[in-house]
Amino acid sequence: MSRIIVIICLLLTIDLAAQISEGGIPYSYAISSASVSHQFVQPDPPNLASVFEQDNSFIDEPVPYRIGIGIPVDISLSRDGSWSEARRGKRYLSLGIKVKDAKGIILYYRSFNIPEGGKLFIYSRDRSQLIGAFTSKNNPSGGYFATELIYGDELVIEYDAPKHNPANPIVDIYQVQYIYRNVERLLKGDSGPCEVNVNCPEGAAWQNEKRSVAKIVLKAGFGTYLCTGALVNNTREDSIPYFLTARHCGTSASLSDYSQWVFHFNYEALSCEDPLTNPQSNTITGSSLLAQAPYGTTSGSDFKLLQLSHTVPENYNPYLSGWSRNGLPSASGVGIHHPKGDIKKISTYTSSLVSTQYGQSSQDPNGMYWKVIWAETANGHGVTEGGSSGSPIFNNTGKIVGTLTGGSASCTELTAPDYYGKFSSHWTSNGSLADAQLKPYLDPNNTGLQSLDGFGYGSLLTANFKADTSIVSIGGQVSFTDQSIGNPEYWYWTFFGGDPSLLSYQHPGSITYRDYGVYDVKLIIGTTDRADTLLRKSYIRVTPNLYPNPANEYVIMDFGRRQLEFIEVEVFDLTGQLVKEYSSSPVVNGIFKIPLGDISAGTYILHIKTNIMEDNLPLIIY
Secondary structure (H helix, E strand, O other), X not given: OOOOOOOOOOOOOOOOOOEOOOOOOOHHHHOOHHHOOOOEEOOOOOOHHHHHHHHHHOOOOOOOEEEEEEEEEEEEHHHHOEEEEOHHHOEEEEEEEEOOOOOXXXXXXXXXXXXXXXXXXXXXXXXXXXXXXEOHHXXXXXXXXXXXXXXXXXXXXXXXXXXXXXXXXXXXXXXXXXXXXOOOOEOEOOOOOOOOEOOOHHXXXXXXXXXXXXXXXEEEOXXXXXXXXXXXXXXXXXXXXXXXXXXXXXXXXXXXXXXXXXXXXOOOOOOOOOOOXXXXXXXXXXXXXXXXXXXXXXXXXXXXXXXXXXXXXXXXXXXXXEEEOOOOOOOOEEEEEOHHHOOOEEEEEOOOOEEEOOOOXXXXXXOOEEEEOXXXXXXXXXXXXXXXXXXXXXXXXXXXXXXXXXXXXXXXXXOOOEEEEEHHXXXXXXXXXXXXXXXXXXXXXOOOOOEEOOEEOOOOOEOOXXXXXXXXXXXXXXXXXXXXXXXXXXXXXXXXXXXXXXXXXXXXXXXXXXXXXXXXXXEEXXXXXXXEEEEEEEEEEEEOEEEOOOEOOXXXXXOOOOOEOOEEEEEEEOOOXXXXXXXXXXXXXXXXXXXOOOOOOEEEEEEEEEOOOXXXXXXEEX
């Protein structure tokens, strides 16, 4: 089909998701990447055969999902890097790291000190991913630090020096994590096809609770693993960033390891559909261990309570989930999690939780675990997978009642059970000391509350919407649904070319389009002190009505009330062969009629070109 051309573009996005960093662009970006050279160090990759053999040996045990293996190194940016000059006398220090065939690289630092006024960036060598700037505000008190994953097997560290401060940065790397799992999420993640995105209709009632849930990229010794956890409220409601996950997430982690854990908030699709590019997330590096259950599923309820190294910023739109410790089985609810590190998912249960011991099918009223069977919903059959460990399970009132240990549910075993350590057992049942209980931290005033509501704060307000279709013929209707993030107080819709064209409802429902063309849609949301606007240009395409179809002697194209300066129509068969051409200038009364008597019966494609747009429409001739 020589004149019908389909172009598919895959756009690489620059990831500016920050570990509470400042954004910006490195000095070297002012120079073409082909003209920039860096010193490179190349650590030897690990023996993956033994790594996979070890992973397979733990397949039936509750262990976190490993994605990387550590390579010991001694790399100093100041010692091993090289200085270069950018435009206007700006100087930068850079160093490349390459680990052959890695899916990604994570850097772990034993010393991290950025001079006042300096900026540190890390980016993929092709500049498709960029994190930073890290500044003196990021300097950790203990020296240990971590930066988030860079996809691919090459990265560049760049320090941009301020003119007024000649001090060198102290950036010393002691471990390079070789990521061997395919963790980059493009078009479809690594999780199973049955999983349900958290912003599908199944998640509509859980928009607050989902804000508490985060993916954990955790370091334990020489391994990097994935788990999930959630911010939890305490009875003082003072915004202390307590974070609940599973004991088995990072069993061998040292105190310095915890300071290098990275927590990814808001890593999710904006709608029910999988995004075309990897969503951004908001990250925090560092935590400290407060309390955990004894090791082993028979001796404890498998919980771990952390405190994040920073109060969660308001622009992350955090929510500290509520909880219930009454030990009563919930009749329904959801689990929210990051299976295999994928975007946030939701799993639904509609039959009562069952009290049991871990891995047991029989009921035990004194058991320390909840057994759950997941239910099929409109958009899938959410389950859990590796990487979901430590994620919360909520009761029907939106309160956490357990944390995921493990189970056998999967997209191939949809009705197999999963097991969650009970929140009621986490409270005081794992030992008499504070480092084995939730109570001293979540009820510091000894109120004795059996349950607590969640508590949210934040300034995040993001306009978003979806439509049931973006292509209609003249007179067709498009149904719009608001999917904005935050808590808007008002909605102003503008449907260019639509009827009605202006509405102020949250969910405007069906809009009728009566005229041929392409049209924008705009949504403004806001509160008394904030607003956000989303304009989707050329979002709706209104095609001409084609009748009769199937046709025999002729077909009429009705363009409605739009006046066309010209029209060109080409008829192609299904092999792409051009069969017939027609044209007119102008089109009178929006109607264009073409004869079909000399065209054989069959299915054809009409390529319609006007001064407004181009379309391909199917036509059957009998």
